Amino acid sequence: MSSPAVIAHRGYAGVEPENTIGAAVRAADRDETAMLEIDVQPAACGTPVVIHDERLDGTRDGRPLTDASGLVWETDLETVRDARVLGTDETVPTLAAFLEAIPATVGVNVELKNPGTADLRFAESLAPNERADRRAVWEPFVDRAIDDCDAFEGEILFSSFCEGALAAVRDVAPDYATAPLVWDDLEAGIEIARRYDCEAIHPPRNAIAGTPLATTEYGGFPGGEPAIDVVERAHGEGRAVNVWTIETWTQFDQLARAGVDGIVVEYPGVREAGTSR
Known part of the structure; x- marks a missing residue:
């Protein structure tokens, strides 16, 4: 059994202030970390910034996400960059500053979260x-993000729940790897991966056939054995399968045994905990 690549979710958000430079640097320093997963959207001026929620005043387990407020894409860049994350001294970085701070030895999965609009067409296969x-x-936002990524010498993989984002990457910079994120329709995700000849597909952890995780509801995907073996289908078409998001070594072990290629993880050390048993 080969061991899947470890993809640090927002820089191991289970133990770090998510999507920050400090979290990324510490995650990249771990031998197990193959790739960092981050979320990107624009500030009011269009500059790509690294933050997951559409609002600066979101919450995590009852704690304010930042000490600022308002929609990210309606907020000036200075305010966004000065916003402190989860009560720490870490602030919301620009994508350019984030990539400049990390070594090229670790890859980056850039999730294109939002181009600056509430009208996303989230997780839909478009007519x-x-x-x-x-x-x-x-395209305007993707163009800005590509400019920042072009300066990074490591591996970049763009993913999104929005088909329009993947279409824009293929149009603006077709040499970059892409992957659709699957929410509640595995067949649609496979269809989108084929449409744009994506290098990978990113299903939720309970969409992998033959695992105990498949019996549980997670994200937008219901519990129950999937009708499609996405690992078999994707590998047969030459695509990698990177699964999101796990918290325990037992979950990692299940997915590794199912043959997935990468696993987005919340905490460091879960792969080593599994392989040591």
């Missing part, structure tokens, strides 16, 4: 007559 319009919505 042919809708694709050009949705690509156009995303």
Whole structure:
């Protein structure tokens, strides 16, 4: 059994202030970390910044996400960059500053979260007559993100729940790897991966056939054995399968035995905990 690549969710958000430079640097310093997973959207000026929630005043387990407020894409860049994350001294970084701070020895999974609009068409497979319009919505922001990523010498993988984002990456910079994130429709995710010849597909942890995790509800995917073996299907088409998001070594072990290629993890050390048993 080969061991899947460890992808640090927002820089191991279970133990670190998520999506911050400090978290990323510490995660990259761990031998187990193959890739960092981050979320990117624009500040009011269009500059890509690294933050998950659409609002600065979101919460995590009852704690304010930052000490600022408002929609990220309506907030000036200075305010966004000065916002302290989860009560720490870490602040919300720009994508450019984030990539400049980490070594090229670790890859980065850049999740394109939002182009600056509430109209996302989240996790939908678009009809042919809708694709050009949705690509156009995303292209200005994707163009800015690509400019920042071009300066990074390590591996970059773009992922998104939004088909328009993947279409924009393929149009702006077709040499970058892409992956659709699956929410509640595995068949649609596979269809989108084929449409844009994506290098990978990112299903939720309970969408992997033959695992105990498949019996539990998670994210937008219901519990129950999946009708599609996404690992078999993707590997047969030459695509990697990177699964999100796990917290324990037993979950990691289940997915590793199922043959997935990468696992997005909340905590460091889960792979080593599993392989030591």
